[in-house]
Amino acid sequence: MSGWLREQSRTYFDNAQTARDYRSGMRGNKGPLVFGLYLLALIVAALMFYSQNTSQAMSVVEAQGTLRNFYRAVIGMLAAMVALITPALSATAIVQERLRHSLDLVFSAPVPPKYLLVGKMLSAYRYTWMLLILSLPVTAASVVLGGASWSDVLGAYVLLSAHALIFTSVALFLGTLAPKPVSAILWSYGFVILYCSVTAMIGFASAFTRGFGGSSAGMEASWLATLNPFLVMETSASYTMVGTMEVPNILFTIVFALLVSKLALLAAGAVLSPYGGKEVYGLRIHGLLYLAGLGAIASPGAMRIPGMAADTDILAGMTLNWILLLLFPVLPFITCYGYEGERRYWPNGPFSIRRMLDGTPAGGLPFLIASILAVAGGSAAASAYAGNALGPTFLMYVAYALGFWTFFWSIGRLASSALLGAKTARTSQFCVFVVIAFLPAPFLASVISNDFAKSYVTLWDVWPLHALMSNDAAFAFKAAIVGFVMGVLGLILAFVSEISLKRRLQESRGNTKHGLPTAA
Known part of the structure; x- marks a missing residue:
């Protein structure tokens, strides 16, 4: 224990x-000059906004609202700074080390990849x-003028x-995958845009149901509303009721950020670690635990939703499969x-349970099955704890998930056996997933939109995700049938892929064409 500490x-x-x-970074005059220019730009922007909005006579109420808007503008500028600057600081850290061929030198020392990654992240x-500390003079002006309190500022800074x-952390992980610095930066900004877009929709949904703005006093709201950096001025004082206790949402956001950074570091370590490294095992174990926890938190059977007349088993099954779609980016x-x-x-090999955690292809399907069971187990356990045990209908959606992911697993196996390399196969599988799982919806909506919610068999049923709508x-029942059909097709395609792989290995005997090793 002392050694671990x-x-x-x-x-x-x-x-x-x-x-x-x-x-x-701080050697020479470049660092202080950049910080000085940043602070000057922040002060000038704040002064321009303040002078523009206080140049005319107004009542006390209007003045208070103007000062509150001034505080929102300052925090909004800081949120934009966080979204624009932080990804660029870490996105190129690893890819530049790789281009300088210094990674091998670093890992020749008796330190794990985690040591390098944590150092780059910190x-x-x-x-x-x-940068946040340098902005304190501007935010302090908001407090002095009465636009916010110190608790508002402290909460906003913690959330930012x-x-x-x-x-x-996510930009650091994407940098381990990118071949060039430009790619790392573009991927990182793509993630930031996607993250801010999704969390903004969640935050605005909370705004309509709870009502943001106005007072700086605390309000009850979902902690998910605090996940958007551009809403921190409205959500920093919010709380969630846990039993009879008001728990600040800041605590949930901090835990969420720590979990995401932990997972991102594990993923980056898995990319950099050699074959059989413990980072891959840690990544997959943490992934299963996260999925189980997410299934428990999002389980409709553990919630008390007023006015909800839908079957809890159906809602839990739909939630299970929507959560599992998080596997889509890493499926290839x-x-x-x-x-x-x-x-x-x-x-x-095609299937090996003991390879489930080592990151090799034979453990692919076992890991997907374990992921499905992890989400289902977390959802079922949370529902049972709340006294609302899930029934057989929920198992229909579990069967759907097993068939759905078995089918797309077989697509990856088939593409790998038929094409010339893993990169091409991953791209092909990604495209097939998008074409089958996402593209049919807008096409069918333009052709037969009236049959979308019909319980009888329609053309909509050729879209695999229609059973979750x-x-x-x-x-x-449709979900169970679709899952069974996709599972059978998946097993057939997997069998075909194994035959194709054996044929390619036999054809490559005695040569290394297309990167294939000499068959034994």
Whole structure:
């Protein structure tokens, strides 16, 4: 235990990589000059906004509203700074080390990939906090003028730092995948745009149901509303009722940011670690635990929703499958294989439970099944704890999930066996998933929109996700049928892919054409 504590202390509090990056960044006049220009721009923007909105006579109420808007503008500028600057600080950290061919030198030392990644993340995160601290004179003016209180400012800063941690860690992970610095930056900004768009929709939904703005006093709202950096001025004082206790939503957001950063660091470590590294095991174990926790939190059977007449089993089954769609971005890395990359992506069989956590292709389907069972188990456990146990209808949606993901697993296997490498296979599987799972909806809506919610068989049923679009009991039976059909098709395609792989290996005997090794 003491050895583990010393290792964590060395990684997080005495990280040589963090000290090196900080010294190199602050060496010379470049760093202070950038910070000075940033502070000057912030002060000028705040002065322009303030002078523009206070240049005319107004009542006390109007003046208070204007000062509140001034505070919103200042925090909005800080949120824009977090969204624009933090991804760029860490996105290129690893890809530049790779281009300089210094990663091998770093990993030749007796340190795990986690040490390097944590050092890079902390060095970038430190700059974010320095930028936030430099903005204190402007936010202090909001407090002095009466537009906000110190508790508002402190809450907003804590939330912004949590969002910065999410952006920094995810950008660091994307940088481990990117081949060039430009790609890393573009991918990181793409994630930020997607994240802010999704969380904004969630936040505005909470705004309509609870009502934001006006007073700085606390209000009850879903903690999900605090996940958008541009809403921190409205949500920093919100809370969630847990039993009879008012729990500040800031605490939930901090925990969420820590979990996301932990998962991102594990994913980045899995990319950088050699074949058989413990980072891959840690990533998959954490992924299963996160899915189980998400299933428990989102379980309709554990909630008391006023006026909800729908069957809890159906709602839980629909929620199960919507949560599992989070696997879509990583599905190609779980299922596809090829010989042109690392050894962990070489084919080692179609199905092996003991390979479920090591990141090899044979563990792809077992891991997908384990993910389904993790979400289902978390949802069922939470419902049972709330005294609302799930029934057989829920199992129909579990069967649907098993068939759905087995089918797309087989698509990855088939593409890997027919094409020339893992990268091409991943791209092909991604495109097939989009074409089958997402594109039919707008086409069918333009042709037969009136049959969307019909319980009888319609052309809409060729779209696999249509079974998740209604809480009608007939759709649960449709889900089971669709899952069974997709599962059978998936097994057939997997069998065909194994035959194709064996034929390619026989044809490559004695040569290494297309990157295939010499067959034994």
